[in-house]
Amino acid sequence: xxxxxxxxxxxxxxxxxxxxxxxxxxxxxxxxxxxxxxxxxxxxxxxxxxxxxxxxxxxxxxxxxxxxxxxxxxxxxxxxxxxxxxxxxxxxxxxxxxxxxxxxxxxxxxxxxxxxxxxxxxxxxxxxxxxxxxxxxxxxxxxxxxxxxxxxxxxxxxxxxxxxxxxxxxxxxxxxxxxxxxxxxxxxxxxxxxxxxxxxxxxxxxxxxxxxxxxxxxxxxxxxxxxxxxxxxxxxxxxxxxxxxxxxxxxxxxxxxxxxxxxxxxxxxxxxxxxxxxxxxxxxxxxxxxx
Amino acid sequence: xxxxxxxxxxxxxxxxxxxxxxxxxxxxxxxxxxxxxxxxxxxxxxxxxxxxxxxxxxxxxxxxxxxxxxxxxxxxxxxxxxxxxxxxxxxxxxxxxxxxxxxxxxxxxxxxxxxxxxxxxxxxxxxxxxxxxxxxxxxxxxxxxxxxxxxxxxxxxxxxxxxxxxxxxxxxxxxxxxxxxxxxxxxxxxxxxxxxxxxxxxxxxxxxxxxxxxxxxxxxxxxxxxxxxxxxxxxxxxxxxxxxxxxxxxxxxxxxxxxxxxx
Amino acid sequence: xxxxxxxxxxxxxxxxxxxxxxxxxxxxxxxxxxxxxxxxxxxxxxxxxxxxxxxxxxxxxxxxxxxxxxxxxxxxxxxxxxxxxxxxxxxxxxxxxxxxxxxxxxxxxxxxxxxxxxxxxxxxxxxxxxxxxxxxxxxxxxxxxxxxxxxxxxxxxxxxxxxxxxxxxxxxxxxxxxxxxxxxxxxxxxxxxxxxxxxxxxxxxxxxxxxxxxxxxxxxxxxxxxxxxxxxxxxxxxxxxxxxxxxxxxxxxxxxxxxxxxxxxxxxxxxxxxxxxxxxxxxxxxxxxxxxxxxxxxxxxxxxxxxxxxxxxxxxxxxxxxxxxxxxxxxxxxxxxxxxxxxxxxxxxxxxxxxxxxx
Numbered sequence: 001x002x003x004x005x006x007x008x009x010x011x012x013x014x015x016x017x018x019x020x021x022x023x024x025x026x027x028x029x030x031x032x033x034x035x036x037x038x039x040x041x042x043x044x045x046x047x048x049x050x051x052x053x054x055x056x057x058x059x060x061x062x063x064x065x066x067x068x069x070x071x072x073x074x075x076x077x078x079x080x081x082x083x084x085x086x087x088x089x090x091x092x093x094x095x096x097x098x099x100x101x102x103x104x105x106x107x108x109x110x111x112x113x114x115x116x117x118x119x120x121x122x123x124x125x126x127x128x129x130x131x132x133x134x135x136x137x138x139x140x141x142x143x144x145x146x147x148x149x150x151x152x153x154x155x156x157x158x159x160x161x162x163x164x165x166x167x168x169x170x171x172x173x174x175x176x177x178x179x180x181x182x183x184x185x186x187x188x189x190x191x192x193x194x195x196x197x198x199x200x201x202x203x204x205x206x207x208x209x210x211x212x213x214x215x216x217x218x219x220x221x222x223x224x225x226x227x228x229x230x231x232x233x234x235x236x237x238x239x240x241x242x243x244x245x246x247x248x249x250x251x252x253x254x255x256x257x258x259x260x261x262x263x264x265x266x267x268x269x270x271x272x273x274x275x276x277x278x279x280x281x282x283x284x285x286x287x288x289x290x291x
Numbered sequence: 292x293x294x295x296x297x298x299x300x301x302x303x304x305x306x307x308x309x310x311x312x313x314x315x316x317x318x319x320x321x322x323x324x325x326x327x328x329x330x331x332x333x334x335x336x337x338x339x340x341x342x343x344x345x346x347x348x349x350x351x352x353x354x355x356x357x358x359x360x361x362x363x364x365x366x367x368x369x370x371x372x373x374x375x376x377x378x379x380x381x382x383x384x385x386x387x388x389x390x391x392x393x394x395x396x397x398x399x400x401x402x403x404x405x406x407x408x409x410x411x412x413x414x415x416x417x418x419x420x421x422x423x424x425x426x427x428x429x430x431x432x433x434x435x436x437x438x439x440x441x442x443x444x445x446x447x448x449x450x451x452x453x454x455x456x457x458x459x460x461x462x463x464x465x466x467x468x469x470x471x472x473x474x475x476x477x478x479x480x481x482x483x484x485x486x487x488x489x490x491x492x493x494x495x496x497x498x499x500x501x502x503x504x505x506x507x508x509x510x511x512x513x514x515x516x517x518x519x520x521x522x523x524x525x526x527x528x529x530x531x532x533x534x535x536x537x538x539x540x541x542x543x544x545x546x547x548x549x550x551x552x553x554x
Numbered sequence: 555x556x557x558x559x560x561x562x563x564x565x566x567x568x569x570x571x572x573x574x575x576x577x578x579x580x581x582x583x584x585x586x587x588x589x590x591x592x593x594x595x596x597x598x599x600x601x602x603x604x605x606x607x608x609x610x611x612x613x614x615x616x617x618x619x620x621x622x623x624x625x626x627x628x629x630x631x632x633x634x635x636x637x638x639x640x641x642x643x644x645x646x647x648x649x650x651x652x653x654x655x656x657x658x659x660x661x662x663x664x665x666x667x668x669x670x671x672x673x674x675x676x677x678x679x680x681x682x683x684x685x686x687x688x689x690x691x692x693x694x695x696x697x698x699x700x701x702x703x704x705x706x707x708x709x710x711x712x713x714x715x716x717x718x719x720x721x722x723x724x725x726x727x728x729x730x731x732x733x734x735x736x737x738x739x740x741x742x743x744x745x746x747x748x749x750x751x752x753x754x755x756x757x758x759x760x761x762x763x764x765x766x767x768x769x770x771x772x773x774x775x776x777x778x779x780x781x782x783x784x785x786x787x788x789x790x791x792x793x794x795x796x797x798x799x800x801x802x803x804x805x806x807x808x809x810x811x812x813x814x815x816x817x818x819x820x821x822x823x824x825x826x827x828x829x830x831x832x833x834x835x836x837x838x839x840x841x842x843x844x845x846x847x848x849x850x851x852x853x854x855x856x857x858x859x860x861x862x863x864x865x866x867x868x869x870x871x872x873x874x875x876x877x878x879x880x881x882x883x884x885x886x887x888x889x890x891x892x893x894x895x896x897x898x899x900x901x902x903x904x905x906x907x908x909x910x911x912x913x
């Protein structure tokens with residue numbers, strides 16, 4: 001029983017971080033109708049950045065966020081401006097998929113070139129220590145990750161619902177043309193949203209790198225998880241991404257108790273079952289018909 | 292009953308907006324019926340419900356006495372109701388002729404799936420219809436190269452391929468130059484003389500009043516008037532709907548709207 | 555591509571234009587060259603590259619027959635490739651097959667691919683296009699994960715092929731001709747489909763699925779059929795590939811880069827055309843192999859791949875063949891209008907007429 005509760009706790013704490021990264025992904029989709037396949041490798045890139053800062057410059061990863069978050073934000077804007085914006089025509093969505101896949105491949109290749117394929121990791125002092133409460137072990141790093149995710153998600157929520165910019169974002173999500181007509185600079189909204197969606201990978205990457213050894217290949221596992229979470233929660237719904245992430249990661253932790261090798265399969269099994277019943281995901285934008 | 296199409300007390304809400312509330316219309320066989328109303332009165336919604344592109348919250352739709360409420364679009368189409376769209380929906384990457392072939396493909400009984408698209412009979416029929424609307428010379432052109440007016444003609448042509456009993460036309464004259472409007476009106480009359488029934492949604496008052504009988508008026512989701520064009524034109528309720536009531540601001544706006552609508 | 559010519563408002567079916575004759579001659583010449591290839595270029599390194607290229611020609615053509623025509627981009631066809639490879643490997647071991655006997659497994663592998671495609675398609679094709687792509691990716695990872703974890707698939711080390719006793723000098727030839735056969739067959743069926751009613755329905759779905767449905771097209775049935783068909787050749791070349799390189803493991807049998815490469819090939823050549831994927835594969839695969847051999851160390855060609863991909867998508871969004879067709883058509887147009895006795899043909903027809911011939 002205790003192991004079960006421990007698994008649930010781990011799931012919630014870990015799931016929050018995935019929720020944050022998935023929120024970025026779903027936000028990008030909601031505003032721009034783009035599925036950013038590069039999100040996974042961007043997390044890995046952020047992890048490498050934290051790694052480089054930590055190991056080579058001896059900057060604490062948490063402090064390093066002050067550098068990595070803006071860096072990833074700028075990178076996101078650059079990607080949107082350079083590539084996503086240029087896509088025109090009816091095949092936009094399809095092309096955006098391939099374009100973001102291409103960007104992912106480029107980043108992955110670059111990471112291999114710079115860092116090689118040997119897995120690396122960095123363990124700040126607080127990664128190994130944990131808080132001991134009521135018989136449960138709560139590793140500091142997970143608590144920090146949960147805290148970061150909570151803060152970031154709250155910030156995103158506040159941005160969306162309490163700021164003028166957030167209103168522009170929501171308007172663009174609902175109807176791009178109408179938003180333009182009322183004077184919203186849709187291009188700027190798109191660029192900034194993409195930037196935000198990528199910036200969250202900085203936090204996720206930091207936690208990911210501190211809790212796993214990783215190499216550029218880790219991007220695939222990440223993106224497949226993030227995609228599953230986003231589909232499960234419904235493309236475009238941040239709340240859905242949050243719920244789905246917590247659910248999936250917790251489920252995986254629970255299965256991990258009995259059958260570690262098949263734990264990742266739980267992810268996909270859940271996805272398959274939910275989609276069979278509800279093709280639009282748990283909280284997705286209601287789609288009238290397949291198109 | 293001689294009524295070919297009958298919608299009874301149809302209601303539909305989108306979120307907080309009640310698009311239709313208890314709308315009832317009746318189209319007799321062989322008539323060219325018109326459906327008008329101010330913007331937002333629910334005309335296209337009603338079309339969508341009749342043709343299966345939207346589900347009614349309540350109410351019934353009958354085709355020749357048979358209930359077809361909430362049937363799926365393909366079934367409605369198979370039963371003989373064809374419909375055009377406000378923003379012409381054609382298949383842009385395919386040629387004009389191919390667009391026509393798609394419209395007729397469900398009737399082809401060739402069992403070999405790899406057979407050439409469109410047997411010679413289908414092609415001949417398609418070209419005849421293209422000729423009828425006057426765009427036969429563009430048969431091999433990609434549909435996306437057609438001008439707006441030509442697209443409207445193409446849409447008209449290919450809803451005819453299926454030889455439907457009743458045609459629902461959604462703003463057939465919208466955005467089309469005056470001479471083409473007359474052509475379209477002429478074609479409709481020709482087809483009507485050959486036995487086809489029409490239900491037409493239009494904003495162009497001259498077009499509707501000159502072509503349709505009866506004319507039905509929707510306002511805020513209900514039918515407020517129905518009858519011959521002259522009667523409807525002078526009906527105070529209809530004028531009210533377009534011109535508004537005592538509110539001064541509304542009068543200005545609706546006055547503009549009425550003059551745009553041609554009343 | 556309706557295959558008939560239109561002149562002056564009437565449709566004359568069956569007229570053979572000059573363009574068609576040149577096209578047929580070109581195809582015949584190409585085929586003759588392909589058949590004679592290994593007999594002329596006997597260097598095994600060259601024929602090896604040719605085999606890889608043909609495998610991708612088949613894959614790209616098959617993929618395009620589904621994704622190009624219907625507009626539903628699949629990034630999960632590697633599922634069929636890997637399944638074909640693993641099936642052939644397992645069957646070879648279980649049934650103790652040797653030498654040319656293994657080749658008889660390939661049709662079975664294809665069948666397996668089709669069988670897998672049925673539930674896969676039923677599941678994935680119910681949703682909108684974006685979600686569809688993502689589902690194909692998810693299913694792809696499920697298969698890869700399964701390959702890693704099942705004992706019968708040999709886990710991480712994969713499955714080896716038994717040594718083959720073909721004559722060293724002509725070792726590659728059986729593989730080459732089988733790959734050629736699969737590739738040609740796939741392209742042929744792809745062409746047949748495009749001009750058929752089935753193809754018309756697929757393309758209508760790509761343009762406006764709701765409208766197509768409203769006109770009576772059985773969308774799910776059509777999409778699923780195309781999906782299942784596209785799986786068969788991919789599974790077959792997967793089996794062939796295993797036997798040729800004598801090893802399959804989860805990361806090579808289910809390699810996500812392959813799906814990207816195939817999509818790129820189809821896009822480069824022209825998505826939705828018949829010859830586009832072929833051209834794309836003929837350009838990209840040999841280039842990739844060449845680069846791989848030149849740049850011995852490092853992951854440089856990943857970056858190159860990605861950059862090339864971006865360039866293609868952003869600069870030539872419709873692909874080489876449609877863009878070339880339009881360019882040629884425009885030139886012919888200009889010449890015709892400038893020359894004496896210009897025909898009474900609206901420009902739009904000429905451009906698309908030429909585009910039709912090449913598409």
